[in-house]
Amino acid sequence: MVPGAAAAKVAAEYIRQRLGPDAPVPVCGIVLGSGLGGLADRIERAVRIPFSHVPGFPTATVAGHAGQLLVGMLGGRQVIAMAGRFHMYEGHEAALAAFPVRVMHALGARVYVASNAAGGVRRTFNPGDLMVISDHMNLMFRNPLFGAVEPGDERFPDMSDPYDAELRALLHESARTTGVPLQDGVYCGLLGPTYETPAEVRMLERLGVDAVGMSTVPEVIVARALGMRVAAVSCITNKAAGLSLEKLNHAEVMEAGRAVAGRFEALIAEFVGRLP
Numbered sequence: 001m002v003p004g005a006a007a008a009k010v011a012a013e014y015i016r017q018r019l020g021p022d023a024p025v026p027v028c029g030i031v032l033g034s035g036l037g038g039l040a041d042r043i044e045r046a047v048r049i050p051f052s053h054v055p056g057f058p059t060a061t062v063a064g065h066a067g068q069l070l071v072g073m074l075g076g077r078q079v080i081a082m083a084g085r086f087h088m089y090e091g092h093e094a095a096l097a098a099f100p101v102r103v104m105h106a107l108g109a110r111v112y113v114a115s116n117a118a119g120g121v122r123r124t125f126n127p128g129d130l131m132v133i134s135d136h137m138n139l140m141f142r143n144p145l146f147g148a149v150e151p152g153d154e155r156f157p158d159m160s161d162p163y164d165a166e167l168r169a170l171l172h173e174s175a176r177t178t179g180v181p182l183q184d185g186v187y188c189g190l191l192g193p194t195y196e197t198p199a200e201v202r203m204l205e206r207l208g209v210d211a212v213g214m215s216t217v218p219e220v221i222v223a224r225a226l227g228m229r230v231a232a233v234s235c236i237t238n239k240a241a242g243l244s245l246e247k248l249n250h251a252e253v254m255e256a257g258r259a260v261a262g263r264f265e266a267l268i269a270e271f272v273g274r275l276p
């Protein structure tokens with residue numbers, strides 16, 4: 001089945017049945033990036049559903065991605081969260097990478113909160129920094145809306161305002177309340193799975209990229225096409241290739257993600273509690 005609107009309805013119906021008839025509508029959907037899955041443990045009264053049980057979901061294959069969907073309370077609000085995500089470099093088409101966002105929308109979420117691990121292209125970024133995504137570049141050269149127009153989608157969605165200004169301001173307010181340092185920047189999505197070469201990182205720097213990763217962009221495109229408001233946070237887990245003497249590997253990305261997890265979790269819990 002195409003990972004579009006009809007498949008999302010089927011998945012949402014399965015999740016609704018698991019939750020029971022009285023489950024509140026989630027205020028937002030959240031995807032937790034590499035090393036950031038610890039937020040799942042802060043979700044209270046969580047119903048946990050393995051990805052493999054959800055119709056249309058593949059299994060998560062990337063280390064550090066638990067492969068569970070959780071529905072419960074965070075910051076006093078009902079949320080649906082994915083501990084893990086589907087990446088295109090795993091062999092998935094862009095529409096499948098973004099499919100969970102369609103399911104969150106079908107369950108009633110009207111805000112999408114993305115998080116990811118990313119390499120710092122901005123030279124002043126250090127591992128452990130958190131960055132609110134102010135805009136993105138799609139250098140994956142794939143688009144999840146490629147093909148027939150799904151019911152509810154537009155053929156040519158506007159992308160002039162992908163990351164909601166009010167939600168970005170709310171993230172900064174939440175950062176001040178929780179004492180978490182937070183900067184703004186542009187995220188660039190590449191297909192992966194190789195990390196970048198130093199020459200590619202110099203190119204990205206010249207293009208105006210602040211952080212580079214391998215996810216998020218397809219999810220945000222679908223969220224915007226569905227009219228969802230989007231907020232996103234990158235956890236800078238390493239300096240991008242060539243900007244330090246370190247070689248890159250996923251174990252260190254996850255370790256750096258876990259090191260900043262406490263701050264990330266406090267920020268997101270506060271933010272969710274303040275959502276309109």
Ligand SMILES: O=P(O)(O)O[C@@H]1C[C@H](O)[C@@H](CO)O1
Nearest residue numbers: 033034116117214215250253
């Ligand atoms: O799922 P995210 O974007 O957080 O994961 C990043 C990108 C790659 O999947 C992986 C590379 O270490 O981390």
